[in-house]
Amino acid sequence: MKPVAISCGEPAGIGPEIAARAWEKLRGEIPLLWLGDPRHLPEALPWQTVSGASEAADLSGTALPVLARDFGPPAVPGRPDPAHAQGVIDAIRDGVDLVRSGDCSALCTAPIHKAALIDGANFAYPGHTEYLAALAGVDEVVMMLACDALRVVPATIHIPLSQVPERLTPELLEATIRITRDALIRDFGIEAPRIAIAGLNPHAGEDGKMGHEEIAMIAPLMARLGDEGFDLRGPMSADTMFHAGARAGYDAAICMYHDQALIPIKTIDFSGGVNVTLGLPFIRTSPDHGTAFGIAGQGLADPSSMIAAIRMAADMAQARGAR
Ligand SMILES: NC(=O)C1=CN([C@@H]2O[C@H](COP(=O)(O)OP(=O)(O)OC[C@H]3O[C@@H](n4cnc5c(N)ncnc54)[C@H](O)[C@@H]3O)[C@@H](O)[C@H]2O)C=CC1
Numbered sequence: 001m002k003p004v005a006i007s008c009g010e011p012a013g014i015g016p017e018i019a020a021r022a023w024e025k026l027r028g029e030i031p032l033l034w035l036g037d038p039r040h041l042p043e044a045l046p047w048q049t050v051s052g053a054s055e056a057a058d059l060s061g062t063a064l065p066v067l068a069r070d071f072g073p074p075a076v077p078g079r080p081d082p083a084h085a086q087g088v089i090d091a092i093r094d095g096v097d098l099v100r101s102g103d104c105s106a107l108c109t110a111p112i113h114k115a116a117l118i119d120g121a122n123f124a125y126p127g128h129t130e131y132l133a134a135l136a137g138v139d140e141v142v143m144m145l146a147c148d149a150l151r152v153v154p155a156t157i158h159i160p161l162s163q164v165p166e167r168l169t170p171e172l173l174e175a176t177i178r179i180t181r182d183a184l185i186r187d188f189g190i191e192a193p194r195i196a197i198a199g200l201n202p203h204a205g206e207d208g209k210m211g212h213e214e215i216a217m218i219a220p221l222m223a224r225l226g227d228e229g230f231d232l233r234g235p236m237s238a239d240t241m242f243h244a245g246a247r248a249g250y251d252a253a254i255c256m257y258h259d260q261a262l263i264p265i266k267t268i269d270f271s272g273g274v275n276v277t278l279g280l281p282f283i284r285t286s287p288d289h290g291t292a293f294g295i296a297g298q299g300l301a302d303p304s305s306m307i308a309a310i311r312m313a314a315d316m317a318q319a320r321g322a323r
């Protein structure tokens with residue numbers, strides 16, 4: 001199998017240590033290639049620089065293969081340094097190049113601190129999702145967070161809540177539903193996906209008494225896609241669609257904004273959730289959490305979500321025949 005590339009993420013966060021812990025767990029199972037400055041890895045970790053992905057597969061059983069870059073100043077846990085910003089961005093871009101060339105099977109990204117990238121390198125994107133879409137030259141990508149118990153998709157992502165109603169267009173919602181359905185079939189092996197659609201407003205608008213987006217936009221779009229054969233359920237009240245009984249009725253939930261989607265999944269399974277970008281011409285996953293500055297460098301970080309993200313990336317690569 002071709003290695004899964006892992007971009008380092010924010011060096012002052014927990015990214016390097018959870019990658020190291022993930023390598024310890026997966027070393028006999030999935031070859032890895034870490035992209036970053038090896039001075040940021042935990043001291044006791046066996047690692048070795050390589051010049052390309054082809055050297056990583058054999059090495060990965062005994063040491064973490066590293067495609068090394070010099071980020072300049074050393075990292076201080078918990079204190080992000082804008083001087084590292086370009087190195088962090090370059091590691092993501094290296095990962096994309098390696099996956100697009102076929103040298104790596106998938107990309108798994110460790111968490112970034114968006115503010116440090118903006119301050120240090122004028123990073124023009126609110127997150128990986130939008131940066132990866134730009135690198136890939138695609139207009140529409142979808143963020144899905146997935147764990148064993150739930151898959152959620154925020155239709156709008158990193159924008160202020162006040163902008164959600166205007167950004168929530170039928171076109172955006174339709175593209176989100178189509179990309180999600182395609183991915184459920186292709187990457188998750190679900191032949192006839194059942195997709196729940198959340199309302200935007202309390203009680204899904206209460207028949208127009210608490211908001212009109214459900215009647216004016218969401219329901220008509222659902223009816224049109226239903227005529228095409230899509231199995232769509234809703235618009236559902238967001239407050240009652242995530243308990244266990246409700247979750248049994250769908251394979252993924254499309255939500256209208258970031259917190260509507262991410263609060264339930266991070267509450268149900270913070271350590272097992274995986275962030276996966278759908279609609280890219282390559283595979284990208286990530287842990288569902290952030291940089292966790294408060295515990296960085298202390299050996300306290302739980303690597304479970306990183307491990308789940310790498311496993312999901314490898315499984316998706318296998319499903320696509322890209323191993
Ligand atoms: N994919 C990415 O690049 C993501 C990046 N972020 C970034 O991370 C930064 C911090 O965001 P926060 O909202 O504070 O979320 P966070 O996920 O970093 O931390 C939230 C809480 O969970 C704990 N936590 C997180 N991961 C943990 C782990 N693996 N083991 C044990 N405890 C863990 C933290 O210590 C903290 O108490 C922000 O700059 C944000 O933009 C956040 C989410 C995803």
Ligand SMILES: NCC(=O)COP(=O)(O)O
Nearest residue numbers: 126127128129130275286
């Ligand atoms: N809240 C999820 C998050 O910030 C992940 O964003 P991305 O970096 O994967 O686009």
